[in-house]
Amino acid sequence: MTTRRKVLLGLAGAGGAAIAGGTIYSSFANDDEDSGSGSDIVLNIGGDWPFAVPTAKQAKADPNVKALSEALGAWQDDNPGVRLKKITVKIWEQKHLVTAISGGSGPAMFPGLVVGNWNGGATKVAFQQGLAADITDLVKKYKFDDKIADFAKPQWEGWPVNGKLYCMPDSFNAGNGIYYRRDLVAKKGLKEPGLGWTWDDLRTLVAGLTTDRMKGAAFQKWGMNWPLVAQGWGLLTRVPAPSQKWHWKYDYTTHAALWTEFIELYRGMIYKDKSAFSDSTLMDGEVTAAFTQGRAALFGNNIGFFFGDPDTDNTLPNMAKRMDKPIGELVGFVPHPVGKTGYYGASSPFMGVTSFSPDLSEEALDKAVSLQNFLTYGKGYVIRKQALWNETKNLQKVYTDPTPINGMTQIEGIKGDMAEAWGPEIVKAAEISAGLSTLPDEGAYIPAEKDAGPPNTPVEDMHSHWAFEKGKVDIRADLKKLTDTHNQQAKGFTSSVDKADFAAGAEKYYAAVTEFWQEKAPDFVSEVLEPWLADVVKPSLEA
Structure with missing residues (x-):
């Protein structure tokens, strides 16, 4: 059986284009295996986050893009009828991102802290104002509580807002x-x-x-x-x-x-x-x-x-x-x-989180969370790392995160570790930085406001x-x-608490x-x- 992944890699090898109208994999929209899926689900990807939507030409020239393409192709095999579309949005600028989300033209997923201008309390206010989808049930479905590394769990415990979750953990910055x-x-x-x-x-x-x-x-x-x-x-x-x-x-x-x-x-x-x-x-x-x-x-x-x-x-x-x-x-x-x-x-170290568009349908929201889960905690993460190693044999291209949120500090089939890639001085610096205790979270004690003030x-x-x-x-x-x-x-302003x-x-x-x-x-x-x-x-x- 010919899968999207095989077709994509074939196009990459031939230098062909796997993108049309800004949408990756759009050439596969009429595959026979999609025939029973009904209308396609389109997930808008903003700018370069959580990845830049790749083309086959880019995959041929850049090992990083090729590795990403392999991972995305594997996910597509299990999720027929889903298309990824690149849109233009300044995803790292609060005003631009909030405007896009409020206007219904935002990305399917985005770095959650941006809507609160990197302030945890303000981010929770933004969540309550409807700027992110409620993914409480999907957090349970994909079992994020069980997947995140032990060193990141204390910070994850502070993200519920009145018992609901509007984000998933995607990274742990060592400081x-x-x-x-x-x-x-x-x-x-x-x-x-x-x-x-x-x-x-x-x-x-x-x-x-x-x-x-x-x-x-x-x-x-x-x-x-x-x-x-x-x-x-x-x-x-x-x-x-x-x-x-x-x-x-x-x-x-x-x-x-x-x-x-x-x-x-x-x-x-x-x-x-x-x-x-x-x-x-x-x-x-x-x-x-x-x-x-x-x-x-x-x-x-x-x-x-x-x-x-x-x-x-x-x-x-x-x-x-x-x-x-x-x-x-x-x-x-x-x-x-x-x-x-x-x-x-x-x-202090801090956790990065992914939030999702409040305008996504129930099915599209599930697919968006599934994709980010696959790339962060699932086979997609391993596929990317293995593909980079096979293509480059360069440990510095493989080990790009000293404190991976998924705890995967060693990937099967890859020889060498973080210290070999970067040197003991850098690993030690990361350990010292990550070892700084996180300051008490105000939001864990004082009920969240519905208005940012x-x-x-x-x-x-x-x-x-x-x-x-x-x-x-x-x-x-x-x-x-x-x-x-x-x-x-x-x-x-009037407090809601x-x-x-x-x-x-x-x-x-x-x-x-x-x-x-x-x-x-x-x-x-x-x-x-x-x-x-x-x-x-x-x-x-x-x-």
Whole structure:
């Protein structure tokens, strides 16, 4: 019997086209084996996620695409009548994705955290607003609870919203941190960063790495956020206020001295030391390119950037290949610097999730979940890895994830492991990063709101002002203005959560926060957290 997979591979070998009108496998829509399936199901795939819809021409030229084609073909064999169609949507930009979903033209599946702008609480609000399909029954059907690796299970437990699930786990990121040129640090006799280093240490390192031709660091447009988060910005600037219509108020002035110190530190690297650069357009790709092209000696991002394709420009493995050095000797990775009292909120590992279009029919939704399950946990994952190995015999192309959500750290038929592919230094860095405990999840204690509340735009605008205003800035006045603006906006919102339930949940949440940081950073608890809870949070909860 001729299957879609065989036909696809035959076309790939002949250099033919397996795509028509933007739809992969459309040439198979009239296969005899589809005759009893009724009308075709079309799953729209947005941009390059969770994969770029391949053509046979691409499969012939690129082993990665060929491996994907093999996996998709195998899934199609078991799911006749389903077609995948590429659509144009900026899947990584919240506004564009939300607009597409709201208008009924969104992708069948999408990275769930984007609809909440990478904030877990805001993402759950978006789910309740109807921006993702309820897949509770499908989570049980495909048994995701049993499939995810043990190290990721604690985070998965925090995703239900009022007993329902609007996403499936698709990845586990081992954490965020700082990449640096290890070879240059050694050459200049500088101190190599390690776990527990501070932002003052980073500033010293960045200055020491700066030359006439290379800046010490390149930061994305949101880089200002990192030193603030390291001091507890996200925790200490929101105060529970169940007596108000909207059960939160915003306070950027209580710790004004702390925020001012680290805003000035960040600005000092750019405008005083002239050791770092950033602007309002710099994204992940631009700062990574600055690093790989030798224009910056340090940048920040998640540890997944270690594991790029060695044959693709502006990836770290490609830089090592071009410079003919082992990547572990050339590049180092370390979690973000901690705050003054040990807080480390910028580096925690996190789970990636896939959500699905709320406009899919019941059958189409099942097929979409089935496909992502097949590629993430099922035979599709193994097929892709084996095909890459057979085609390239390159372990770096096979082992691209140091903490696979499915726990598959060894694939049958593939010789070698992660350490052999990347070197022990990188594996150790991943283990250290992944070993950082995840911060307590507010959503696990406080019932989810049905409305996202006031937007974070004032904060984002102020961060941009602090980062890119070249002249003198009055930070304390800005913090007062930000507090007033955010609280004024909050007056236009009403919480959907009962006051008593909110207060009870808040008390449990802050008790969990205190317990967590008492173990991880006792100085933060005694010097910052406990005084704030006593002087600010407790009176607000009791009001």
